[in-house]
Amino acid sequence: MTRRFLVSRPGILAYALASTSLWLVLPATARAQGATPSSGERVAETQDADIVVIAQKREQALQDVPIAITALSGAALEERRIQTADDLSMYVPNLTLIPQASGNTTYAISMRGITQADSVITADSPVAVYIDGVLAPKLAGGIFDFIDLERVEVLRGPQGTLYGRNTPAGAVNLITRKPSGELHVDATASIGNYDSREFKLGIDLPALELGSLGKLSARLGGRYFRRDGWVKDLGSDRTADSRNRYGGRIALRWEPGPDWTIDYTFDRLHIRETPPANQLDTDFTGLMTAYQTSGRRKKLTFGYNADPAAFADGTKTELDVRIHSLTAEWRVSDNFTLKSITSQRKVYNNEPTDFDGTPLAMADFGKVNRLKTFTHELQGVATLLDDQLSIVAGAFYYKEKGFTHATGVFGLGTVKQDTFFNIDNTAYAAYGQIEWKPAFLDGRVTIAAGLRYTSEKKVLEDVTVLVNDVIPVASLDRASKRFTKLSPSAFLSYELADDINVYFRYAQGWRSGGFNGTSSTSEQLRTPFGDETVNSYELGLKGSFWDRRATIALAGFISDYKDLQTVLTEPSIGGVGFRTTNSNIGKIRISGIELEASVRPFPFLQINGSYAYLHIDVKNFVLCVPVGQPGCEFTNIGNARKQGLTPKHSATLGAEVALFDNSSGRLSARMDLAWRGETIGGGQAIPRRPLRTDLSFIPDYTLVDARIAWSNIPIGSGKIGVAIWAKNLFDADGSQFSLDLSNSLGITTKRYLTPRTFGVDLTYAF
Numbered sequence: 001m002t003r004r005f006l007v008s009r010p011g012i013l014a015y016a017l018a019s020t021s022l023w024l025v026l027p028a029t030a031r032a033q034g035a036t037p038s039s040g041e042r043v044a045e046t047q048d049a050d051i052v053v054i055a056q057k058r059e060q061a062l063q064d065v066p067i068a069i070t071a072l073s074g075a076a077l078e079e080r081r082i083q084t085a086d087d088l089s090m091y092v093p094n095l096t097l098i099p100q101a102s103g104n105t106t107y108a109i110s111m112r113g114i115t116q117a118d119s120v121i122t123a124d125s126p127v128a129v130y131i132d133g134v135l136a137p138k139l140a141g142g143i144f145d146f147i148d149l150e151r152v153e154v155l156r157g158p159q160g161t162l163y164g165r166n167t168p169a170g171a172v173n174l175i176t177r178k179p180s181g182e183l184h185v186d187a188t189a190s191i192g193n194y195d196s197r198e199f200k201l202g203i204d205l206p207a208l209e210l211g212s213l214g215k216l217s218a219r220l221g222g223r224y225f226r227r228d229g230w231v232k233d234l235g236s237d238r239t240a241d242s243r244n245r246y247g248g249r250i251a252l253r254w255e256p257g258p259d260w261t262i263d264y265t266f267d268r269l270h271i272r273e274t275p276p277a278n279q280l281d282t283d284f285t286g287l288m289t290a291y292q293t294s295g296r297r298k299k300l301t302f303g304y305n306a307d308p309a310a311f312a313d314g315t316k317t318e319l320d321v322r323i324h325s326l327t328a329e330w331r332v333s334d335n336f337t338l339k340s341i342t343s344q345r346k347v348y349n350n351e352p353t354d355f356d357g358t359p360l361a362m363a364d365f366g367k368v369n370r371l372k373t374f375t376h377e378l379q380g381v382a383t384l385l386d387d388q389l390s391i392v393a394g395a396f397y398y399k400e401k402g403f404t405h406a407t408g409v410f411g412l413g414t415v416k417q418d419t420f421f422n423i424d425n426t427a428y429a430a431y432g433q434i435e436w437k438p439a440f441l442d443g444r445v446t447i448a449a450g451l452r453y454t455s456e457k458k459v460l461e462d463v464t465v466l467v468n469d470v471i472p473v474a475s476l477d478r479a480s481k482r483f484t485k486l487s488p489s490a491f492l493s494y495e496l497a498d499d500i501n502v503y504f505r506y507a508q509g510w511r512s513g514g515f516n517g518t519s520s521t522s523e524q525l526r527t528p529f530g531d532e533t534v535n536s537y538e539l540g541l542k543g544s545f546w547d548r549r550a551t552i553a554l555a556g557f558i559s560d561y562k563d564l565q566t567v568l569t570e571p572s573i574g575g576v577g578f579r580t581t582n583s584n585i586g587k588i589r590i591s592g593i594e595l596e597a598s599v600r601p602f603p604f605l606q607i608n609g610s611y612a613y614l615h616i617d618v619k620n621f622v623l624c625v626p627v628g629q630p631g632c633e634f635t636n637i638g639n640a641r642k643q644g645l646t647p648k649h650s651a652t653l654g655a656e657v658a659l660f661d662n663s664s665g666r667l668s669a670r671m672d673l674a675w676r677g678e679t680i681g682g683g684q685a686i687p688r689r690p691l692r693t694d695l696s697f698i699p700d701y702t703l704v705d706a707r708i709a710w711s712n713i714p715i716g717s718g719k720i721g722v723a724i725w726a727k728n729l730f731d732a733d734g735s736q737f738s739l740d741l742s743n744s745l746g747i748t749t750k751r752y753l754t755p756r757t758f759g760v761d762l763t764y765a766f
Contacts, residue, residue, distance in 0.1 A: 053153050055173070056433075057162055057392045058381055063542045066446070066493040066503035068156040068555040068594055074177075077149060079656060079670055081707060081725050081761075083225075084145055088172075090674040090703065091652060092154045093594040093612035095170075096645045098736050101278050101751050102367065103351040104241070105271055105319040106139050108737065110645040111169040112156055112559060113590040113614050117644065117682055118567045118580050119351065121369050121402045122423060122460065122517040126169035126565075128159065132176055132265065134325045134343040135165055135375055137400060145269060147247045148202055148221030150177045156594065157557065158509025158536050161433045161450030161489045164341075164377045164396040168509030168534045168561075178263065179217035179253040181207030185718075185766055192759025196227040196243075214256040222248040230755050231277035234301040235359050240277040241754070246270055263327045271319040275304075278357040278749045281738070282695055285746040287412070291358040296733040296752035302354040303364055311352035311366035311407060318350040339379040347371040356747055361413035363745050371402035388439065393432035400425045406518060410745070421463040421476075421517040427456040433489070444495035452487045460515035463525050476525040483512035483531045500543035509534040511565060516581045529582040535560045550599040559590045566643075568623075569683050569744060585641065586620030604658040611651045616643055625686070626743075640686045644696070645737075647677035665713040665721070675702045681738030683748070694740065695748040701734040703727075703753070711763070718766030726758040 051062040051071050062071050070092045072082065082088055085107055089097035096110040100117060108117035114126045119139045129136040146152075153173040160166035184204035191197055200223045207217045224246040229239030247269040254262040277300060279293045291301070304315040325343040332338060348370055355363040379394040406419045433450035437443050463476035487510050493503035513531040516524055540555040563584040592615065598608040618641045624632035654672035661667075680687050681696035688694040706729050711721035737751040 051151075053151075054175070055153055055155055055162075057379060058390070063499065063544055063551065063553070064501060065542075066448075066491045066501070066505055066540065068538060068540060068553070068557070070154045070156075070596065072152045074150050077146065077152065079668075079707065079709075080654075080672055080705065081727070082146065082152075088152065088154070090672065090705075091610070091654075092156075093596065093610045093650070093652075094156060094592060094614060095154060096647075096676075098645070099276060099751075101276065101355065101737055101739060101749065102353045102365065103275055103317040104243075104273065105317055105349055106351060108645060109139065110643075112557070112592060113616050113643055113646045114169040114561075114564070115643055115645050115682075116567070118582075119367070119369070120406075120516075120518055120580065121371055121404055122421075122458075122514050123565075123567070123582060124511055124514070126167060126511060128163065128165045128167040128171045129174070130163070130171065131174045131267070131323070132263075132325065133164075133327065133341045133377065134323065134345070135373075135398070136345070137165070137373055137398075138347075138369075138371060145223065145225075145245065145247055146174070147200075147223050147267075147269075148177050148219070148249050148251075150175045156555075157505070157538055157559075158487075158489070158507040158534055160452045160454075160487050160507070160509060161431045162392055162394075163431075164375065164394070164398070164429065165427075166429065166452060166454050166485070166487060166510045168511050168532060176249065176251065176265070177202065177219060177221070179207075179219040179251055180204045181215065181217040181253075186763070187765070188761055188763045190759050190761045192227070192757055194228045194230055194757065196225075196757065196759055198225045199223070214254065214260070217253045217255075219251045219253075220249070221251070222246070227757075229274050229277070230298060232299045233274075233304070234299055236302070236304060238274055240274050240300070240302065242274040244271070244273040259331045261329045263325075263329075265323070265325050267321070267323040267325075269319065269321040272316050275315070275317045275352055275354065276751060277302075278353070278355055278751055280357045280747060281750045282742070282748040283746065284742055285362070288356065288358050288360055288362060288747070291356075291360075293357070296735075296755075298755075300357060301359045302357065303359045303361055304352065304354055311364065313350045313352075313366065313368045313405075315352045316350070317352065318348070320348045322346045335384065336382045337380070339381075341375070341377045341379070343373075343375045345371075345373045345375075355749060356745070357749060361409045362411070363741070363747065364409045366405075366407040368405045369402060370404075371400060373398070373400040375399075388437050388443075390435040390437075391432070394430070396427070396429040396431070398425075398427040398429075404517060416468050417473075417520075418466045418469065419464070419518055422461050423517070424459040424461065425457065425514075427454065427512075429454040446491075446493045448489075448491045450489040452489075453485075454487070454510065454512070455482065455484045456512040457482045458512065458514045458528070460517055460525065463517065465520060474520055474522045474525060476522055479515055479526045479528070481513065481515075481528045485510045485512075485531065485533070497543075499545070499548065500541070502541045503539075505536075505538040505540070507536050507538075509536060513565075514582070518580055524581065529565060530563045530584045532561060532563045532565045532584065534562075534564075546599075549601070551597065553594075553596045555594045557592055557594075561585065561588045561590065564588050566641075567682070569739075569741060583623075585618060586622060586636075588619060588621070589617045591615045591617075604661075605655065607653075607655045609651070609653040612649070614646055614648055616646060623686075637686055640689075642680055642687045642691065644680050644682040645698075647679040647700070649677040651675050663714070665710055665719075667708075667710045669706075669708045671704065671706045673702060673704050676700060681735075681740070681750075683738075683740035684743065687740075695742060696738040696740040698735050698738055701732050701736075701753065702730075703732055704729040709761075715764075716766075718764060720765075721761075721763040723761040723763075724758075725761065726756060728753060728756045729758075731756040 085097040106119040156170045159171040188200040227243040229242035231240040351367045353365045431452040435448040459480040461478040465474040487508040489507040491505040538557040593613040596610045656670040659667040707725040709723035735750040
């Protein structure tokens with residue numbers, strides 16, 4: 001069978017270099033003073049009122065941006081020991097990022113009530129992730145360990161008129177440290193329970209003067225992390241849910257003249273570790289009753305050794321990501337900046353999953369994804385009329401080609417299903433936004449309007465579905481469909497006082513449709529699911545008070561979705577196993593409130609907190625009921641449909657105390673609490689009522705993290721630090737992910753919170 005994996009190697013970086021070279025021969029007619037800096041700007045490590053972000057493609061104070069945005073500086077990431085995506089979601093209202101049941105290299109993501117938990121590469125995420133402007137397009141292999149970060153920005157609500165990809169729920173911006181041109185070293189060594197070991201290193205090298213060619217700076221960063229799993233696999237000599245990963249980053253900055261900055265980066269992340277521990281919660285088949293569990297267990301028997309043929313490419317969770325990017329910025333004048341961002345991203349991802357959590361081959365899965373993407377984005381930022389008028393415009397090109405091999409073994413090993421397919425997708429977009437700050441009303445009013453045009457072509461091809469290796473049950477040579485959309489946005493903001501702003505924002509988000517690569521019939525394979533559209537309305541207030549010692553950000557929103565994409569789990573044709581397919585909800589309204597606040601009542605004490613509320617009203621969702629069964633009837637199930645991983649209430653609270661800060665260093669203690677209200681997982685289109693009786697019900701839980709650090713201790717020409725930390729300090733043991741597959745496999749499964757982890761960090765910098 002054909003297994004094409006595309007995007008030719010020659011020409012990708014050559015194209016990027018050629019684009020940059022073309023710019024270099026253009027006349028540089030202006031100077032850099034007062035121009036928009038590159039994305040390596042520094043961030044104040046104090047109050048939210050002082051944090052500078054580039055959410056709108058130019059430097060702005062966080063409190064001035066008319067978007068619901070959470071920004072965490074490098075110091076905040078360190079103080080909270082935020083290392084991965086799921087750490088981040090503790091601190092952002094209405095954001096859920098948790099590892100899926102299939103592995104720790106793929107996340108289920110939910111923002112403002114919109115959830116994507118299927119890692120199939122034919123589905124696009126509702127939340128875009130950018131690393132220095134470079135898109136990480138899929139949930140499959142979309143994990144982002146935080147290596148050498150300067151800050152993180154999380155934008156909630158539709159993004160499109162300022163970003164390369166049109167996303168309906170939001171965007172996550174990861175901004176890395178840039179070369180400084182001065183010698184600097186920062187290193188961290190950590191040890192902890194479960195034989196945890198972690199090493200991080202960052203090196204800034206002195207700039208190399210190139211005479212008339214300017215100067216060249218470099219920064220190197222890397223991280224290695226290893227930890228034993230917390231569940232002993234009684235069926236083998238290994239532990240489940242381990243960590244074994246390393247990553248590195250090379251950043252080069254060439255400044256050929258005062259008006260030019262050219263950044264090249266290479267990122268690498270490699271993971272090879274044992275899969276997570278899924279537990280069998282309920283068994284309706286009567287065949288696995290002896291393996292049912294209640295509550296989190298630290299000893300289980302899995303089937304990875306019993307039936308290795310069930311898994312597509314071995315029994316280790318693997319991920320290899322390699323990213324090349326080239327960013328060129330030309331400050332044409334004090335008021336006009338051009339930027340080109342070009343990238344190539346290559347991903348290999350293997351997800352073996354003993355889904356039933358038993359040594360029996362009732363629900364064992366494997367999935368191999370190979371994905372290669374190429375992006376090129378051109379941006380222009382201009383200010384006119386003495387900064388009264390700001391214009392941002394851009395064009396975006398995206399190409400992705402990929403291959404998937406998915407396996408499933410069911411019925412005590414009597415049925416094996418293999419699915420092979422390729423994708424070949426292309427997207428073009430143009431976007432722009434104009435902001436006007438008229439001179440009347442003392443310049444306190446800002447009016448903005450934006451527009452985006454997107455054209456995407458989705459192609460599914462070379463699909464083969466086999467049962468027991470030889471029996472073809474479905475196939476497809478090629479299916480394609482083009483999706484286009486024109487999306488507007490606008491906002492109005494008013495400065496009530498020097499440090500208090502109110503705003504109203506309207507934005508239309510969009511996500512193109514596609515094809516269901518894991519369908520089990522030829523008809524399902526060739527039938528596309530539709531695109532989705534959201535009209536979002538947001539009213540917000542941001543302010544700093546009490547001589548900037550207190551800040552508040554309050555936002556209320558209503559999102560009206562049409563044809564919202566949702567993943568359904570249905571029995572496979574023939575009744576053995578299951579399949580996941582994308583479908584479209586007719587109409588759904590999601591409303592909510594998000595509050596973030598911080599206060600420094602004393603110079604030595606900082607307190608911060610957040611609260612989020614969600615209400616989901618499904619107005620029209622037509623489904624054939626009973627789902628996946630012969631003789632089903634199309635019915636509008638309305639609010640019988642419940643979105644998974646969307647707690648109605650969630651909150652955080654944190655405090656940091658500086659016990660002393662003098663010439664001998666700084667001693668501080670910090671504690672953070674994150675509470676998530678009850679929700680459900682997934683698996684069933686129509687959950688049971690009341691929700692607490694649903695088989696995928698996830699009770700509310702509270703996580704507490706703590707850290708005591710003595711930092712900035714002088715030693716020679718450098719400084720050292722030591723910190724003692726704990727994650728999940730009080731060892732909460734509830735479930736964080738749950739699936740009800742009773743209609744297809746006769747089981748329900750759960751994935752539980754990681755037990756308490758703790759350790760010591762040693763740091764050195766000069």
